[in-house]
Structures are given as C-alpha cells and as structure tokens.
Amino acid sequence: MATRIDTLEPIPAPERPPQRRLSPREWARENLFGSWLDTVLTVVFGLVVAWLVYRLGKFVFVDARWEIIERNITNLMVSRFPRDELWRVWAALLVLGPSLGFGAGSAAAARRREAEEGRAAVVPERASALRRLGPLLLLVGVLLWFAQSFQATLLTLAVGVLGVAGYLLGRRVALSGRRTALVVLLGIAAAYVVVTGFGGVGWEDWGGFMLTILLAVGGILLAFPFGVLLALGRRSSLPVVRAVCVAYIELFRGVPLIAVLFMGAFMIGFLLPAGVERPSLVTRALIALVLFTAAYVAEIVRGGLQGVPAGQVEAAQALGLSHFRITTRIVLPQALRTVIPGLVGQFISLFKDTSLVAIIGLTELLNVSRNITAQPDFIAQGLIVETLLFAAFVYWTGAYWMSRESQRLERRLGLGER
Amino acid sequence: MSTENGKGMIQLEGVSKWFGDFQALNAVDLAVDRQEVVVVCGPSGSGKSTMIRCINRLEKHDQGRIVVDGIELSDDLRNIQEIRREVGMVFQQFNLFPHLTVLDNVTLAPRQVRRWNKAKANEKAMEHLRRVRIPEQAHKYPLQLSGGQQQRVAIARALAMEPKIMLFDEATSALDPEMIKEVLDVMEELAESGMTMIVVTHEMGFARAVARRMVFMAEGEIVEVGTPEHFFTNPREERTKQFLSQIL
Ligand SMILES: Nc1ncnc2c1ncn2[C@@H]1O[C@H](COP(=O)(O)OP(=O)(O)OP(=O)(O)O)[C@@H](O)[C@H]1O
Ligand SMILES: [Mg+2]
Numbered sequence: 001m002a003t004r005i006d007t008l009e010p011i012p013a014p015e016r017p018p019q020r021r022l023s024p025r026e027w028a029r030e031n032l033f034g035s036w037l038d039t040v041l042t043v044v045f046g047l048v049v050a051w052l053v054y055r056l057g058k059f060v061f062v063d064a065r066w067e068i069i070e071r072n073i074t075n076l077m078v079s080r081f082p083r084d085e086l087w088r089v090w091a092a093l094l095v096l097g098p099s100l101g102f103g104a105g106s107a108a109a110a111r112r113r114e115a116e117e118g119r120a121a122v123v124p125e126r127a128s129a130l131r132r133l134g135p136l137l138l139l140v141g142v143l144l145w146f147a148q149s150f151q152a153t154l155l156t157l158a159v160g161v162l163g164v165a166g167y168l169l170g171r172r173v174a175l176s177g178r179r180t181a182l183v184v185l186l187g188i189a190a191a192y193v194v195v196t197g198f199g200g201v202g203w204e205d206w207g208g209f210m211l212t213i214l215l216a217v218g219g220i221l222l223a224f225p226f227g228v229l230l231a232l233g234r235r236s237s238l239p240v241v242r243a244v245c246v247a248y249i250e251l252f253r254g255v256p257l258i259a260v261l262f263m264g265a266f267m268i269g270f271l272l273p274a275g276v277e278r279p280s281l282v283t284r285a286l287i288a289l290v291l292f293t294a295a296y297v298a299e300i301v302r303g304g305l306q307g308v309p310a311g312q313v314e315a316a317q318a319l320g321l322s323h324f325r326i327t328t329r330i331v332l333p334q335a336l337r338t339v340i341p342g343l344v345g346q347f348i349s350l351f352k353d354t355s356l357v358a359i360i361g362l363t364e365l366l367n368v369s370r371n372i373t374a375q376p377d378f379i380a381q382g383l384i385v386e387t388l389l390f391a392a393f394v395y396w397t398g399a400y401w402m403s404r405e406s407q408r409l410e411r412r413l414g415l416g417e418r
Numbered sequence: 419m420s421t422e423n424g425k426g427m428i429q430l431e432g433v434s435k436w437f438g439d440f441q442a443l444n445a446v447d448l449a450v451d452r453q454e455v456v457v458v459c460g461p462s463g464s465g466k467s468t469m470i471r472c473i474n475r476l477e478k479h480d481q482g483r484i485v486v487d488g489i490e491l492s493d494d495l496r497n498i499q500e501i502r503r504e505v506g507m508v509f510q511q512f513n514l515f516p517h518l519t520v521l522d523n524v525t526l527a528p529r530q531v532r533r534w535n536k537a538k539a540n541e542k543a544m545e546h547l548r549r550v551r552i553p554e555q556a557h558k559y560p561l562q563l564s565g566g567q568q569q570r571v572a573i574a575r576a577l578a579m580e581p582k583i584m585l586f587d588e589a590t591s592a593l594d595p596e597m598i599k600e601v602l603d604v605m606e607e608l609a610e611s612g613m614t615m616i617v618v619t620h621e622m623g624f625a626r627a628v629a630r631r632m633v634f635m636a637e638g639e640i641v642e643v644g645t646p647e648h649f650f651t652n653p654r655e656e657r658t659k660q661f662l663s664q665i666l
C-alpha cells in the first residue's frame with residue numbers, strides 16, 4: 001500500500017447540474033413525434049422493428065427445434081475432447097473461478113483506495129458488478145438451460161461461489177497491481193496444467209467452444225507483447241531492425257487471415273528442419289493467428305507511441321533514465337492507455353476470427369455447429385439456422401462483454417479528459 | 419571525478435551546433451563556477467534553449483568541448499548518463515509524467531537510477547516536496563494540480579536526483595501571472611542554498627535579484643556577459659541595449 005504521508009480532507013462529491021425530468025409522454029413527443037417527418041419515420045421503423053422482433057421471437061421461442069443443441073451441448077463445448085477426461089475441464093474451471101475473482105476483487109480494492117485518496121473519480125461499484133458480468137451470466141444461463149444437467153448446474157454454481165469468495169478475498173487482501181496480475185496468470189497457468197498435465201489432454205485434442213477460448217485467449221496473450229515489440233522495433237534507431245519490422249507488418253497486413261492460416265497449416269512443417277517434430281494443427285493455427293494479429297497490434301500501438309509528446313522522453317532523459325526504462329516506464333504506459341479501444345477492437349476481431357480455423361480442419365465452435373446438422377437424427381432437416389443462431393449468440397455475448405469492459409476501462413483511465 | 423581547475427562547474431568552449439544548414443550555436447564560450455547563478459536572456463530563436471540542452475545532451479553539439487563537473491561530454495552512453503545524473507532540468511512545459519502520481523514522479527529516477535529503496539526515496543521525495551511547499555499534493559496526479567504547482571513538482575523531481583547543477587528553460591513562461599511568483603520564490607531559495615544554476619528567463623526582476631552574471635545571446639552567439647548591475651545600467655553592445663529597451 002502506498003504510504004500516506006499527508007492527511008487529505010475528504011473531497012466533497014462534485015455538484016451535478018440540475019436534471020430536467022421528462023415524463024415518458026413528454027419524452028416521446030419531443031423525440032419521436034417532433035414533426036410530421038419524425039412521426040412518419042417513427043411509425044415506419046417501429047413497424048419494421050416490431051415485425052422483425054416478432055419473427056425472431058416466434059422462431060426462438062416457438063418454432064425452433066432446440067433439441068439439436070440440447071443433445072449436442074457437450075459436443076459444442078468441447079467437441080473431440082475425451083469424455084472420460086471431462087472432469088479436468090471442470091477442475092480447471094474450479095481453479096479459474098476463484099483466481100479471476102481474486103484478481104477482480106484486488107483490482108476493485110485498489111480502485112477504491114485511489115478514490116478514497118482523492119486521486120480518481122468515484123465510480124459506484126456495487127450495483128455494477130452484476131451488470132458488468134451480465135453478458136457472461138446470460139451466456140452461462142443459456143448454456144445450462146440447454147444442458148439440462150443437474151450436475152453441470154451444481155458445478156457451475158460451485159465455480160460461481162468460489163469466484164465470489166475469491167472476489168471478497170481479493171478485496172480484503174488488496175495486492176498491488178503487478179501481484180494481482182501474477183495471481184491471475186498463475187490461475188490461468190494452473191487451470192491449463194490441470195487439463196493438460198499429468199496424463200491429461202494436450203490442446204491438439206481440444207475442440208468446440210473450449211478451443212475457441214484457447215485460440216482467443218492464447219492469441220491475445222501472445223500477439224499483444226509481440227505486437228508491442230514490433231511497434232517499438234519500427235521506431236528503432238537501428239535501420240536493420242526497423243526494416244525487418246516494417247516488412248513484417250506490411251506483409252502480414254497485406255495478406256488475408258485465411259491465407260495466413262493455410263500457410264500456417266501447410267508451410268510451418270516445411271520450414272522446420274528435418275527431424276524436428278511438427279507442431280500440432282492447433283499449435284500451427286495459433287501461431288498463424290498470433291503472427292497475423294501482431295501486425296495489427298503493432299500498427300495500433302504505433303499510433304499510441306506517436307501520441308506521446310517528445311517532452312516526456314526529454315524529461316526522462318534529463319533525469320538520467322536509461323532508454324529501456326524510458327520505454328517501459330514512461331512511453332509505453334502512456335501510449336497503451338490511449339490505444340485501448342483499438343486494441344480491444346482488434347482482440348474482438350481475433351475472438352471472432354478464430355472461427356476461420358474451421359477451414360483448416362479444426363473443430364472449434366462454429367465448425368461443430370455445422371457438423372452436428374449432419375448427424376443421422378438431424379440430417380437434412382434445415383436445423384442449420386438453430387445451430388448458427390446458437391453459435392452467433394455465444395460469439396456475441398463474448399464480444400459484447402469485451403466491448404463493454406473496454407468502455408469501462410476507457411472511462412476509468414479518464415481518456416478524453418485531457 | 420574531481421574538477422580540473424578548482425571551482426569550475428561547467429565549461430563550454432567553442433561550442434557550435436547546426437540544425438541542417440541552420441547554425442543555432444556559433445562558437446559559444448561560457449564557464450560557470452560552482453554555486454554560481456547565471457541568467458541567460460535574448461530574443462526568441464537566439465539559441466538559449468539549444469545551449470542549455472547541449473549541456474545534458476538533449477541536443478548533440480557538433481563542435482567544441484563541454485565539460486561538466488570535470489567530465490567531458492562525449493558520445494559514450496555511460497558518460498552521458500553520468501552527466502545527466504548530475505544535471506537537473508526544468509522545462510517550460512513542466513513535462514511531468516501524467517500517468518504517475520506526484521510522489522511517483524519524484525521518486526522514479528532516484529529509485530531506478532540511484533537505486534534507492536522505496537522508503538528512502540519516499541522520504542527524500544517528501545523532503546523535496548516540502549521544500550517546494552506542496553507536500554499535501556503527493557498522492558495526486560499532475561493534471562489535478564495548477565500550473566504553478568506542477569512546475570514546483572517538476573523542480574522537486576529534478577532535485578530528487580540530488581544534482582549538482584540545475585538548468586531552467588523558461589520555467590515560468592507557460593504560467594499564469596499569479597503563479598509565476600510561487601515558482602520564482604522556490605528558484606530563488608534554491609539559488610540561496612548554493613545550487614549552481616543556469617536560468618533562461620525573461621523575468622528581469624528575478625535576474626536582478628538572483629543572478630551573479632547575466633548572459634545575453636543573439637543569433638547563436640553570446641553577445642555580452644556581465645554582472646546584473648553592469649548589464650542593466652550600462653550595457654556595452656548595441657544589440658543588448660535594443661533588447662533591454664524592448665523588454666523592460
Ligand atoms: N529540432 C530543431 N530542428 C530545427 N531547428 C531547430 C530545432 N530546435 C531549434 N531550432 C532552431 O534553432 C534556433 C534556436 O532555437 P532555440 O530554441 O535554442 O531558441 P531560444 O533562444 O530558446 O528561443 P525561445 O526564446 O523562442 O525559446 C531557432 O531558430 C530554432 O528554430
Ligand atoms: Mg527556448
């Protein structure tokens with residue numbers, strides 16, 4: 001905890017301008033029926049939206065034959081993952097829940113401390129905790145509803161309870177930012193080992209939503225540092241480094257992801273010297289995703305680097321800081337802050353683009369949702385709409401959640417307030 | 419390393435500097451003694467900033483010699499770092515690190531460069547913040563402070579490295595009038611405490627009160643050097659007279 005040497009008076013809450021309260025009627029008159037054109041538009045669009053909602057609602061709640069999802073929920077989640085090793089996935093979730101919860105709690109405590117010391121805007125947290133998890137809770141709820149399994153529900157509840165316990169513990173312990181990150185990363189690593197280690201299932205046999213998550217999270221965790229290095233290399237004072245980075249970035253930004261995936265699938269084997277074991281298809285797909293995404297991350301980060309005023313570097317130089325420290329302590333923190341929206345956008349793209357690995361034969365979520373329509377019980381019954389809708393819903397909850405978290409982060413870091 | 423010739427702290431000998439084809443400094447000679455306060459003035463574009471930025475290698479001089487506390491400035495990175503550790507600098511635009519609290523701004527360099535532990539760095543930092551009279555702002559972020567407060571933090575940040583020399587480049591030019599005095603007061607106290615200082619400023623009241631010597635620059639050259647008394651009452655050079663008539 002930072003030493004508090006002074007005694008700060010509590011800062012009074014900022015006064016808010018008086019708010020004009022409108023009754024729903026007044027609001028509607030002002031916004032929807034202000035002129036005759038407004039009225040026409042309101043009516044037309046109202047009808048279109050109502051019709052679409054009706055058709056979609058009727059399909060989802062009345063016509064759709066969701067038994068294809070119900071019967072295949074395990075396939076959709078893990079695909080070819082061996083069924084008698086499924087306990088490992090649950091064990092991993094039981095590890096992940098509390099460690100992620102702990103991280104969130106510890107971060108919340110740090111934020112509250114900042115607010116109390118008067119250095120950050122006070123954000124009301126309590127009610128929003130549930131809202132923040134909204135999309136994910138919705139996803140879990142829908143999955144459990146399809147699973148119709150007492151055991152799965154119980155285990156999910158256990159993960160949730162452990163997660164909340166971790167959160168409360170995190171608020172208590174309130175570690176520094178770096179230690180918090182360490183705990184979370186250790187949790188992820190432990191969960192990974194629980195699945196793969198000790199006679200477990202290597203990721204070449206992962207599938208379904210689990211593979212989607214692996215590719216997305218692994219891709220983000222690897223592409224981010226790699227992209228930052230490329231961005232720094234592009235500004236290096238060494239011409240060779242600069243040239244290599246520019247060539248790399250321009251090459252990968254000029255090639256479609258599908259091509260990179262094909263090259264990853266078929267060429268990485270060639271490039272390796274004879275005798276070296278060829279990495280699994282999943283690994284090759286991950287490498288391709290990382291190589292591709294890193295080029296975009298590099299360009300986004302470069303924009304942030306350019307936005308850091310020269311005076312910042314000069315002040316740091318004048319203090320005698322080394323080039324390395326100036327980069328890691330002064331330039332990067334400021335640059336990355338400003339590019340959070342762009343980075344998250346790129347990561348959302350990556351999350352959705354993991355579905356492209358289907359074309360090199362990996363059975364991730366989207367591929368499974370196509371394959372199951374060919375099962376004897378369901379073949380040629382036009383159930384692709386149900387399965388695609390399901391897959392789309394899963395992607396949407398993940399992407400929407402990421403997007404909302406990024407907006408929160410932006411607000412908290414006070415972007416645009418400078 | 420000890421000094422070569424007794425009390426000399428900074429020597430510039432025949433220092434020239436070009437930006438492309440444009441010569442920003444033309445054979446500048448200047449020697450500053452230990453504990454001396456030198457005020458540099460001159461019209462815009464005359465090379466004042468360039469000169470003092472050469473002293474800590476924010477700009478690289480093309481010709482001549484610069485010796486700081488007995489160390490000659492060379493291209494060797496370690497040599498540059500050694501000099502930067504001894505030379506503090508305060509900028510017109512403050513250049514505080516906006517993502518760090520005031521306290522972290524002040525302790526960053528001592529912890530990273532001088533390798534002090536956190537407790538020692540914090541304690542020293544608070545000493546310096548008290549010296550510039552803003553200890554109560556230690557946990558705020560720079561952008562939560564007024565301009566005058568920010569500039570005083572910048573001074574504390576430079577002092578925290580315990581430099582032997584302080585360079586000020588128009589430290590009060592970006593401030594609202596009512597905040598200029600609080601910064602000048604701090605600078606004046608610093609001068610009285612025996613710090614070796616080169617101050618680029620147009621605050622002639624400050625110069626009169628604090629400077630041991632005045633340096634007048636124009637077009638990349640040092641035109642005139644003298645005590646404030648001589649400088650303000652009967653300058654030798656025509657260009658100096660002209661400049662003073664505009665500014666006073
Ligand atoms: N990085 C640079 N590239 C090109 N020219 C430069 C650069 N820095 C300074 N100059 C030029 O060098 C000359 C001297 O600049 P300098 O900043 O030293 O002047 P100054 O005396 O500090 O002026 P001011 O009072 O406006 O700050 C100016 O003509 C300026 O345009
Ligand atoms: Mg200047």
